[in-house]
Amino acid sequence: MTDHFIEDKTTKVNVNLDNVGERVDFNDLKSGGFIKQRQKDLFAVRLRCPGGRMDTKKLVEISKIADKYSKKGVVHFSFRQSLEILYVDYKEFRNIVSELEKIGQKVASCGPRVRVPTACGGCEYNPNGLTDTQGMAAMVDQKFFGTPTPHKFKTSFSGCPIDCARTKEMDFGFQGIVEPVWEDPLCTGCTICSEACKEDAIVSDPDTGKPIFDPKKCIFCGDCIRACPTEAWKPKRYGHIVRIGGKHGRHPMEALEVCTFLPDDKVAEAIEKTVEWYNANGKRGERIGNAIKRVGVQKYLDFMEPVFKHGSPVNYLAPGV
Amino acid sequence: MSDIKSNAQLDLRGVMCPINFVKTKLKLETLEAGEVLELVLDSGEPIQNVPKSIKEEGHKILEVKKEGEYFRLKIQKG
Ligand code: HEM
Ligand code: SF4
Ligand code: SF4
Ligand code: SF4
Numbered sequence: 114m115t116d117h118f119i120e121d122k123t124t125k126v127n128v129n130l131d132n133v134g135e136r137v138d139f140n141d142l143k144s145g146g147f148i149k150q151r152q153k154d155l156f157a158v159r160l161r162c163p164g165g166r167m168d169t170k171k172l173v174e175i176s177k178i179a180d181k182y183s184k185k186g187v188v189h190f191s192f193r194q195s196l197e198i199l200y201v202d203y204k205e206f207r208n209i210v211s212e213l214e215k216i217g218q219k220v221a222s223c224g225p226r227v228r229v230p231t232a233c234g235g236c237e238y239n240p241n242g243l244t245d246t247q248g249m250a251a252m253v254d255q256k257f258f259g260t261p262t263p264h265k266f267k268t269s270f271s272g273c274p275i276d277c278a279r280t281k282e283m284d285f286g287f288q289g290i291v292e293p294v295w296e297d298p299l300c301t302g303c304t305i306c307s308e309a310c311k312e313d314a315i316v317s318d319p320d321t322g323k324p325i326f327d328p329k330k331c332i333f334c335g336d337c338i339r340a341c342p343t344e345a346w347k348p349k350r351y352g353h354i355v356r357i358g359g360k361h362g363r364h365p366m367e368a369l370e371v372c373t374f375l376p377d378d379k380v381a382e383a384i385e386k387t388v389e390w391y392n393a394n395g396k397r398g399e400r401i402g403n404a405i406k407r408v409g410v411q412k413y414l415d416f417m418e419p420v421f422k423h424g425s426p427v428n429y430l431a432p433g434v
Numbered sequence: 435m436s437d438i439k440s441n442a443q444l445d446l447r448g449v450m451c452p453i454n455f456v457k458t459k460l461k462l463e464t465l466e467a468g469e470v471l472e473l474v475l476d477s478g479e480p481i482q483n484v485p486k487s488i489k490e491e492g493h494k495i496l497e498v499k500k501e502g503e504y505f506r507l508k509i510q511k512g
Contacts (some may be wrong), residue, residue: 240486240487240490301497301498303497303498303499303500303506304498305481305485305498306498308477308478308481308482308505309481309482309485309486311482320492322500336482336486339486339489339490340485340486342485342494342495342496342498342507343495398495
């Protein structure tokens with residue numbers, strides 16, 4: 114069976130180049146984002162949509178372009194939040210790319226490099242959101258998109274422990290958390306926080322109704338803070354749980370937690386240094402999770418210490434009540 | 435605990451999320467700012483969700499009393 118991905122495997126891809134002359138620019142193909150379909154001459158064109166967010170004016174323009182170039186008039190919302198224009202004739206790559214460029218829309222990339230980050234809605238409009246996942250995704254896309262790595266490198270941002278963006282399945286994932294602190298004088302003993310905590314980390318004192326906190330059970334979701342009517346529970350600090358080495362595919366792996374409460378302004382450094390480690394230690398075609406298994410997670414943690422020291426260790430417990 | 439006088443009452447026992455919150459919202463709309471709504475909510479999901487939504491919309495929870503399997507709340511319109 115011929116490989117149906119165009120990049121890195123160009124020799125195997127079954128594309129008829131007769132009578133097209135110079136209309137096909139292989140640099141366009143190499144940048145990735147053009148995925149050979151099973152139908153002869155037809156490709157899916159994957160757009161670069163960090164965090165799955167798009168402004169509506171652009172979406173209208175993309176619809177027109179998709180309508181013009183998709184032979185079947187269909188698009189697909191991919192699992193990684195990008196929009197793919199299907200059934201595009203490879204002879205028209207140049208035209209579609211230049212039309213997309215005119216409206217400021219870039220084509221995504223595939224293959225062994227940092228991919229477009231995915232993200233949930235996060236704190237901008239999601240009630241549970243603790244971190245600005247969309248802002249983070251835009252930043253990472255801008256700084257790191259396309260950086261070469263031994264194999265694909267997928268990142269994502271979830272705004273809270275519900276983890277809709279599945280950071281546990283990413284090469285490198287960031288999940289928002291908040292550390293709750295409690296102030297006795299403000300507490301009226303109403304017991305709402307113990308009802309609000311879904312982790313049984315808070316039980317109410319049978320006499321006073323005030324919270325008894327078990328830090329070992331707390332997953333830093335902030336439900337207690339949001340539910341408390343008197344602000345007796347407050348946010349002490351926000352940050353990210355950092356996870357590495359997850360993937361799905363044929364042989365799924367769950368990511369390892371390597372840092373907690375990493376602040377927003379250290380995320381870029383964490384990615385930069387991790388990509389550096391990966392390029393120095395990973396074998397060609399090896400996902401970072403396997404590289405870490407082979408080399409040992411401690412080696413990675415030692416390397417990352419200058420960045421991760423700005424957060425807290427994995428076994429960190431909130432001081433509590 | 436002081437007994438705060440309420441201007442309106444709403445018993446939401448047996449009413450599911452998010453209908454209970456929508457009903458609360460509609461009721462609050464009939465009140466003037468500063469007036470108080472007394473609310474009865476089931477434990478479990480309703481008490482996990484409704485108070486935080488009320489706070490998010492800028493109202494104040496003045497009082498909460500647990501009465502067996504349900505909660506009695508006094509809410510001041512923001
Ligand atoms: C030019 C190269 C490639 C292209 C264009 C490509 C395209 C795609 C697409 C379209 C998806 C679905 C993602 C989505 O819905 O957002 C995907 C997922 C996936 N691809 Fe690729 N791919 C490429 C290279 C590879 C290679 C070389 C491998 C394996 C050795 C691979 C393994 C996977 C796996 C396991 C998934 C699903 C799970 C995941 O997201 O990790 N891909 N790829
Ligand atoms: S991960 Fe949390 S913040 Fe993000 S969409 Fe899910 S519930 Fe909302
Ligand atoms: S932050 Fe911790 S204590 Fe508060 S609701 Fe979440 S798990 Fe419970
Ligand atoms: S919700 Fe707030 S006021 Fe009520 S018991 Fe918990 S900490 Fe005290």
